[in-house]
Amino acid sequence: MPRNSATVARRRVFYIPGYDPIHPRRYRELYRKEGAAQAECSGYEITLSPRQGGERYGWNINALIDDIAVDASVDVLVWSDIVRDSMNTSIPATYWQLLRTAWVYMSTGALWRLMRLRKGPVIAALYPVGMLLGQAALAALLVVAVIAAAVLAGGGVAVQAGAAVLGLVAAWRLLRWFKAKDGKFFAYYLMHDYAFGAATRGANPPALETRISQFADAIADALSQDDIDEVLVVGHSSGAHLGVSVLADLLRAGRVPHDGPALGFLSLGQVVPMVSFLPEAYRLRADLAFLSRQHAIAWVDVTAPGDGCAFALCDPVAVSGVAPPDKVWPLVFSAAFTQTLSPERWRALRWRFFRLHFQYLCAFDRPGDYDYFRITAGPLTLADRYAGRKPSASRIEKPVNRFTATSR
Incomplete structure (x- = not known):
């Protein structure tokens, strides 16, 4: 030991x-x-x-x-x-990530089983979905509003077509503004986070x-x-499961000396x-x-x-x-x-x-x-x-995962 x-x-x-x-x-x-x-x-x-x-x-x-x-x-x-590379995506690519990630978690049943554990992190996972869809909805409403204004003003087909183009440009700028301000909203950041594993x-x-x-x-x-x-070794958030794999590799390979440090x-x-x-x-x-x-x-x-x-x-x-x-x-x-x-x-x-x-x-x-x-x-x-420290009595140990295989 x-x-x-x-x-x-x-x-x-x-x-x-x-x-x-x-x-x-x-x-x-x-x-x-x-x-x-x-x-x-x-x-x-x-x-x-x-x-x-x-x-x-x-x-x-x-x-x-x-x-x-x-x-x-x-x-x-x-x-x-590696994180930055995974986040280096366009606005359309991020919305594609949203659809793909939602499909993976819902089609596999993982989302519903995760909700049986804790609703908090599931809500956190759904937040970027709701926020990004909300941003897209606002952009769409902006397009509709610009076209509606042209119609109400009595503009013809050419004017309405121009209004549609103007509305699309404004909507795109709005979406770019949301992405630029993501340091406050965290919608893109969290979407990339959940998409990283789901991909x-x-x-x-x-x-x-x-x-x-x-x-x-x-x-x-x-x-x-x-x-x-x-x-x-300290692993925080996603770093925790990386730590699990790093340490498992070390122990499997016999790289932890019996007479070495604790x-x-x-x-x-x-x-x-x-x-x-x-x-x-x-x-x-x-x-x-x-x-x-x-x-x-x-x-x-x-x-x-x-x-x-x-x-x-x-x-x-x-x-x-x-x-x-x-x-x-x-x-x-x-x-x-x-x-x-x-x-x-x-x-x-x-x-x-x-x-x-x-x-x-x-x-x-x-x-x-x-x-x-x-x-x-x-x-x-x-x-x-923590020798002799008892675990929290309210801990959750019930297995709820559908996928328990450890090899293909």
Whole structure:
């Protein structure tokens, strides 16, 4: 078994973002700002310093928590270039994605089964559909209004034809305006997100498989270092199911040394069922089943019912219908936003759905036993921190997935 010392002096953290086209520096700045806020609230010290060189973007952490000094190094495992490529589509292509994605989820029955788990993330998935159709409807009404104005003005066929052309130009500009302002609406962004998995009906595209292999190599290198006490992989949102596959590959290949650093996996705000419930997600379902019974890793899955974008308290292995008899992971519990955020803070964030989806990476002003900064920069391994911790009683483990095959 890997060494699992109660005291960690040096840690390597590998952070796998969700479907995010933004430069990874946003995660460094988020960690810097929120880490300082949590340290002030909780009475410990944590400082960041920039990474000097290296193959991957990241930063270094020096912390003094519970009077123990810890050095940590964070690497962001970047796949934002793959995300940007998938988002590089025209307006008509995005509407085609809408139709194709809706058909995949409805025709396979995945949509109805996902609704049996949590309605929040399904509503989040339907939001871009409704918003994009609403934008198209407004554009169509604009065309009709311009033509109607020409008719009411008594214009002839030529005038009406000109009005139709003018209306189409105006409608196209309106659609382009909506797309340009998508940083406020998130309709195109979310549509591309859900279309990414649906395009292959749950299988990983080749570019993503290559990146998963590269991520595995980076983590394997850290696991081979003698001066590291823990290697911690953090997967947020879509990054959670990528982390499952990366770690399953490492363990299958025997690349986790028996006498190496402790290995932990922290999945946050996971949306695993959005992919595992699709018919071609053989690879992900096999990885979920395999990872769930491995004793060489500690896997903790944290969500919160207040996060409407995540499948809160849904055991990703069990609900996917692939839980083996000897399943030991993940430990599923809630970050309990309504308890770990003060009433004032909760009121400020409650309707900011996208921001709440990132709350796992942020400070809590009434922290409970989940503290992202203690986990990533504190003196306990993930396994030790949650040893004996019971899963949330309200977790969902009932298998509802129609597609449970792990190979063709």
